[in-house]
Amino acid sequence: MTGEAPIWLIGCGNMGGALLRRWLAEGLGPVAVIDPAARNLPPGVEASARPPAEGKPDIVVLAVKPQAWAQAVLPLAGRLGPLTLVISVMAGVRTE
Incomplete structure (x- = not known):
């Protein structure tokens, strides 16, 4: 998705894609999908290798x-x- 997005999704594989599909079904967004190798994106969704330039x-x-x-x-x-x-x-990734 293009333009200013309040949600940035870093990675859109199995887990990220499942989250994205649910968000879209619930009308959340816009979502900036940041994944250089994203596949099987929902219709109308585009991914970028880098975060949006603005915002x-x-x-x-x-x-x-x-x-x-x-x-x-x-x-x-x-x-x-x-x-x-x-x-x-x-x-397996700890916050500290």
């Missing part, structure tokens, strides 16, 4: 494989606001 998200959902998270979040440096909610659905 800051209200919510960031990390839905990448645990071994890929450190690389996946590099483009987020300086892009999150003090009240941005960061949610992780990654198994």
Whole structure:
């Protein structure tokens, strides 16, 4: 999706895709899908390899494989606001 999006979904594989489909079914969004290799996206949804050029998200959902998270979040440096909610659905990654 294009334009300013309050939700940024980092990773759109099985788990991220399932979350995205439910959000869209409930009318949530817009959602910026950030995944350089996204496949099987819902109709009308586009993914980008990088975060949107403008704006800051209200919510960031990390839905990448645990071994890929450190690389996946590099483009987020300086892009999150003090009240941005960061949610992780990654198994085995501790918050500290």
